[in-house]
Amino acid sequence: MKRNATAVWQGSLKDGAGKLTTQSKTLDNTQYSFKTRFEEGVGTNPEELVAAAHAGCFTMQLSAFLTQEGHNIEFIETRCDIDLQDGTIVSSELNLTAKIEGISDEKFQELVTKAEKNCPISKLFNAKITSTAKLV
Structure with a gap:
């Protein structure tokens, strides 16, 4: 895709x-x-768009992991704060609140960490970047 x-x-x-x-x-x-x-x-602005992408991607990834574990999700709400300092994005902070049936806090935290590390946008922050350019 x-x-x-x-x-x-x-x-x-x-x-x-x-x-x-x-x-x-x-x-x-x-x-x-x-x-x-x-x-x-x-x-x-680009940072706002990156924040939206990371919040959305992470939330979907967490939903997938929770569903795989058999948990019913009432809601997950994620806010992402992108920190731009001196021309560099230095962090992406995910803050979430969720209502999930029948899950312990320990298991929930485990799946949050797993989603943080495995959502495609999290992985993008360490991705290879290429470009092709032409002048007209």
């Missing part, structure tokens, strides 16, 4: 603006800019 998104940027870093579009069109020419990334502006 492959998915894609496109970013278009026009102008300088501080005065320019960009638009993001995802394959599914959930994001469709969604605005992003210096202000939405580093100040308070209308639109999104």
Whole structure:
């Protein structure tokens, strides 16, 4: 399976603006800019999108592990905080609350750790990155 998104940027870093579009069109020419990334502006930013991806992926992975163990899930709510410092993402912190029938805290913590290590977005943080570029 492959998915894609496109970013278009026009102008300088501080005065320019960009638009993001995802394959599914959930994001469709969604605005992003210096202000939405580093100040308070209308639109999104890469760190917010990474946080959404990590929260969603981790929660689905935890759901899979809980289901494999035979537990009924009433809900799992995960918040992800991405910490960008000096141009580097230094951490992704997952905070969750869940209501799961018939599970001990020990087993729940074990599956949380397993999901944290095994969701594809967690693995991405150590992934090989490639690029192909052309000037037109």
